[in-house]
Amino acid sequence: MTEYDCRELAELDKKCFSVPWSEQSFLEETKNKLATYLLAREDGKIIGYCGFWRVSGEAQVTNIAVLPEYRRRKIAKTLAEKMLEICKEDEQIVLEVRKSNEIAITFYKKLGFIEAGIRKRFYHNPDEDGITMIRRIK
Numbered sequence: 001m002t003e004y005d006c007r008e009l010a011e012l013d014k015k016c017f018s019v020p021w022s023e024q025s026f027l028e029e030t031k032n033k034l035a036t037y038l039l040a041r042e043d044g045k046i047i048g049y050c051g052f053w054r055v056s057g058e059a060q061v062t063n064i065a066v067l068p069e070y071r072r073r074k075i076a077k078t079l080a081e082k083m084l085e086i087c088k089e090d091e092q093i094v095l096e097v098r099k100s101n102e103i104a105i106t107f108y109k110k111l112g113f114i115e116a117g118i119r120k121r122f123y124h125n126p127d128e129d130g131i132t133m134i135r136r137i138k
């Protein structure tokens with residue numbers, strides 16, 4: 001991800017989340033040395049992305065999203081598998097997901113993530129609990 005991708009990513013986010021990240025949020029991530037963002041493109045257009053931070057042997061997923069019209073084509077799976085490859089020396093990958101986001105929970109379980117806890121009212125717009133999911137690596 002470079003600064004030139006950030007506007008397009010913010011537009012993608014609007015189509016995928018009720019609380020999308022702004023262009024400025026993505027720009028800040030380009031300067032974050034702990035962050036990695038993998039982008040999926042088709043004919044130059046960004047159609048999905050996966051972001052994560054790696055700190056002290058643990059990776060924390062910030063977001064995974066694919067444009068609605070490109071879903072169910074294993075794009076998120078390919079991005080997540082690449083993340084797993086990059087994080088193969090880490091102990092685990094952790095993420096939060098909205099309790100009602102059954103599609104994402106199914107998606108993560110298929111990748112070997114398990115539910116590890118609840119974070120009360122972690123999300124806003126609408127207010128909702130978050131489920132913490134963990135994928136052990138080592």
Ligand SMILES: CC(C)(COP(=O)(O)OP(=O)(O)OC[C@H]1O[C@@H](n2cnc3c(N)ncnc32)[C@H](O)[C@@H]1OP(=O)(O)O)[C@@H](O)C(=O)NCCC(=O)NCCS
Nearest residue numbers: 016064065066071072073074075076077097103104106107
């Ligand atoms: C979750 C998301 C990233 C999945 O992206 P995708 O590219 O469509 O997913 P894939 O095609 O790689 O799916 C891999 C597997 O996940 C599961 N899955 C994905 N979408 C599913 C759906 N709509 N219903 C049921 N299972 C689904 C399936 O097991 C699927 O394998 P299969 O197609 O062989 O059955 C996408 O739906 C999305 O962007 N959602 C909105 C943003 C979001 O909620 N992100 C997660 C934030 S924590």
